[in-house]
Amino acid sequence: xxxxxxxxxxxxxxxxxxxxxGLSYYKDFITRDEEEYLLAYISNIEYTKEFGRDIxxxxxxxxxxxxxxxxxxxxxxxxxxxxIIYNKLGVxxxxxxxxxxxxxxxxxxxxxxxxxxxxIMTISLGGNxxxxxxxxxxxxxxxxxxxxxxxxxxxxxxxxxxxxxxxxNKSHMFNHRKVKRNNRYTLTYKxxxxxx
Numbered sequence: 001x002x003x004x005x006x007x008x009x010x011x012x013x014x015x016x017x018x019x020x021x022g023l024s025y026y027k028d029f030i031t032r033d034e035e036e037y038l039l040a041y042i043s044n045i046e047y048t049k050e051f052g053r054d055i056x057x058x059x060x061x062x063x064x065x066x067x068x069x070x071x072x073x074x075x076x077x078x079x080x081x082x083x084i085i086y087n088k089l090g091v092x093x094x095x096x097x098x099x100x101x102x103x104x105x106x107x108x109x110x111x112x113x114x115x116x117x118x119x120i121m122t123i124s125l126g127g128n129x130x131x132x133x134x135x136x137x138x139x140x141x142x143x144x145x146x147x148x149x150x151x152x153x154x155x156x157x158x159x160x161x162x163x164x165x166x167x168x169n170k171s172h173m174f175n176h177r178k179v180k181r182n183n184r185y186t187l188t189y190k191x192x193x194x195x196x
Contacts, residue, residue, distance in 0.1 A: 009145055009175050016142040020133055022158030025144065029151035030084065035125055041081055042098055042125075042185060051099075058082070059095035060192040085121055085189045093121070093189040101129075103170055103181040117191035120154040127182030130172035133164045145174045148184075 010027065017023050030038070047054035058078040078086075078096045085091050128147045134140070146152060171178040 012175055013145055016144055019140075020142060020158050020162060022154065022156030023133070023144075023162075024153040024155075025146070026151040026153070027147060028149050029088075029123060030149045032149070034084075035149050038082070038084075038187070039125055039185065041079075042187075045098070047098075047100065053102075054100040056098040057095065058098075059093075060194070082187065084123060084187065091121075093191050094194075095190045095192050097186075097188045097190070099186045099188070101166070101184045101186065103183060117193065118155045118159065119191070120159060121189045122152045122154070123187040124148050124150050124152075125185040125187065127184040128179055129166055129181055129184060130174050130179055131164050131166055133158070133162050136161050136163060143172075143174065145179065 013025060017025050042056075045056055047056050049055075058076050060074055080087075082096060082098075085093055124146050126148055128145065130143050131146050133142050133144060169181070171180045173179070
């Protein structure tokens with residue numbers, strides 16, 4: 001028997017994700033060149049502070065206190081270079097949220113709100129991290145290794161009944177080894193319900 005577990009990271013991720021209904025993970029959704037271009041692009045935009053971190057909205061900003069937005073709330077269209085979901089999958093979503101997530105901070109992310117349609121898609125840029133998903137009812141927990149250039153698809157039960165957090169450590173543990181954290185950006189795409 002080996003001293004250390006030699007199970008591949010991808011297999012552990014897959015086993016855990018399969019126990020979270022509505023969560024899908026796509027490794028290397030974008031290429032290294034695409035990531036480099038995106039990081040250069042978003043490093044030159046102006047951010048505001050919200051949720052204790054730097055953010056930028058395109059499309060419709062929103063409040064979790066609302067159940068819909070008005071067409072008059074529309075701010076800026078998603079720039080073509082950042083519209084990755086449409087460019088790759090042909091899915092046209094009306095909001096992009098860019099977040100800068102430096103290391104040494106605790107992050108918790110609200111997922112469920114009636115203002116969103118079902119699917120939430122997040123692309124990770126700049127670094128790997130371990131995200132803890134916790135069921136709000138059973139308190140069951142799973143840690144998922146989310147790598148740079150990957151896509152997380154959050155929908156259905158995962159969106160409504162699970163929360164997710166990132167701890168403050170400079171490195172995370174996954175599969176009996178350290179995962180070093182770097183400053184990280186996320187591109188999160190959603191559809192916001194609009195008053196007709």
